[in-house]
Amino acid sequence: MNRRHATMLETVSVVVPEDAVEAYEAALQGACGTVGLFLDDDTGLWHLEGVKDQGEGEAELATGLALAAAATGVDAELSRHETPAEGWLARTYDSFPEQLVGRRFAVRGTHLSGPATPGRLLLTLDAGVAFGSGEHGSTRGCLRALERVAYRRPRRILDLGTGSGILAMAAARLLHRPVLGTDIDPWSVRVSAENAALNGLAKQVRFRRADGWSSPVVRTPAPYDLIFANILARPLCGMARHLARHLAPGGTAILAGLLDSQARWVLAAHRRQGLRLDFTLREGRWTTLVLRT
Structure with missing residues (x-):
C-alpha cells in the first residue's frame, strides 16, 4: 500500500474542554491524515493531536x-513539532497491537507477524495510514452493535463517512452482503478500496x-436496511431527516462518533424524525446509538 505522507511529518495539537472536542477534532481532520484524542483524568481536559505532511493543509x-474557536468560544493554542516519518510509524506500530473487539472481530495491522487470534473474523489494516483502526471507542461500539443486529440479516447496507472502510468491511465479512461505503474525502475512498482489496473484499x-x-x-x-454513520454529533443531527427518509421499514441505523454528553441531543434529533432507540453501547467516553424505524 502506498504511503500518503512525505518523509517529514509534523504533529499539531490542542488542549480543550469536553464541549469543544467535536469542533476542534473536525478542525484537525480537515488538514491531517490521522487524528487522535485522549482525556487527561487529572485536568478533565482533552488532548487532540493530528499528524500531517509538514507545510501542507495550512x-x-x-x-x-x-x-x-467561533463556534465554541474556546480559543485553543495550537502546538506543533516535527515528527520524522520513521519514528512516527514505529510509535504507531507499537501502539497498534491486535485489537479484539466484541465476540467476533479481530483487527490487525499489516506490520504484525504470526497467526491471528483463532475463532475471530479478521480485518487487516495498514497502521501507517489507518484511521478507524478498531481501537477508538466509536469504532469499537459500531462493531459491537453490528454483532448484536446481525441476526436481522440486512440486505442493503450503507457506511456513510467510511473513513478506513473498517465498518463496511466488517459488515461484508459478517453478513456476506454487498456494502456501499462513501466519504467526502477522496483519500479515504482510495485507502478504503485498498483496505478492501487487502482483505479480499474488493x-x-x-x-x-x-x-x-x-x-x-x-x-x-436507498432505502437501506442498515446504515452506519460514525461521524460527529453536529452533522448527525443535521442529517437526521435524510437518514430517516432513506432507512427501510424495520431498518437499523448505527450512529457513533459521539461523546456521552452529546448522545442525548443526537437521539432527540432522530426521535423527532420518527426513529426509536433500540439500544446504546458505551466504550470509555464514547456512546453508540442503535436506532430503528
Missing part, C-alpha cells in the same frame, strides 16, 4: 481552527466519493 487548518464492498445525502450515489440505492 489554509484548511487555519480556517478550521477559526471556525472551532468484490463485496464498493467505495465512492459522496457528500452525504446530497449525492445521488448515496440516495439512489
Whole structure:
C-alpha cells in the first residue's frame, strides 16, 4: 500500500474542554491524515493531536481552527513539532497491537507477524495510514452493535463517512452482503478500496466519493436496511431527516462518533424524525446509538 505522507511529518495539537472536542477534532481532520484524542483524568481536559505532511493543509487548518474557536468560544493554542516519518510509524506500530473487539472481530495491522487470534473474523489494516483502526471507542461500539443486529440479516447496507472502510468491511465479512461505503474525502475512498482489496473484499464492498445525502450515489440505492454513520454529533443531527427518509421499514441505523454528553441531543434529533432507540453501547467516553424505524 502506498504511503500518503512525505518523509517529514509534523504533529499539531490542542488542549480543550469536553464541549469543544467535536469542533476542534473536525478542525484537525480537515488538514491531517490521522487524528487522535485522549482525556487527561487529572485536568478533565482533552488532548487532540493530528499528524500531517509538514507545510501542507495550512489554509484548511487555519480556517478550521477559526471556525472551532467561533463556534465554541474556546480559543485553543495550537502546538506543533516535527515528527520524522520513521519514528512516527514505529510509535504507531507499537501502539497498534491486535485489537479484539466484541465476540467476533479481530483487527490487525499489516506490520504484525504470526497467526491471528483463532475463532475471530479478521480485518487487516495498514497502521501507517489507518484511521478507524478498531481501537477508538466509536469504532469499537459500531462493531459491537453490528454483532448484536446481525441476526436481522440486512440486505442493503450503507457506511456513510467510511473513513478506513473498517465498518463496511466488517459488515461484508459478517453478513456476506454487498456494502456501499462513501466519504467526502477522496483519500479515504482510495485507502478504503485498498483496505478492501487487502482483505479480499474488493468484490463485496464498493467505495465512492459522496457528500452525504446530497449525492445521488448515496440516495439512489436507498432505502437501506442498515446504515452506519460514525461521524460527529453536529452533522448527525443535521442529517437526521435524510437518514430517516432513506432507512427501510424495520431498518437499523448505527450512529457513533459521539461523546456521552452529546448522545442525548443526537437521539432527540432522530426521535423527532420518527426513529426509536433500540439500544446504546458505551466504550470509555464514547456512546453508540442503535436506532430503528
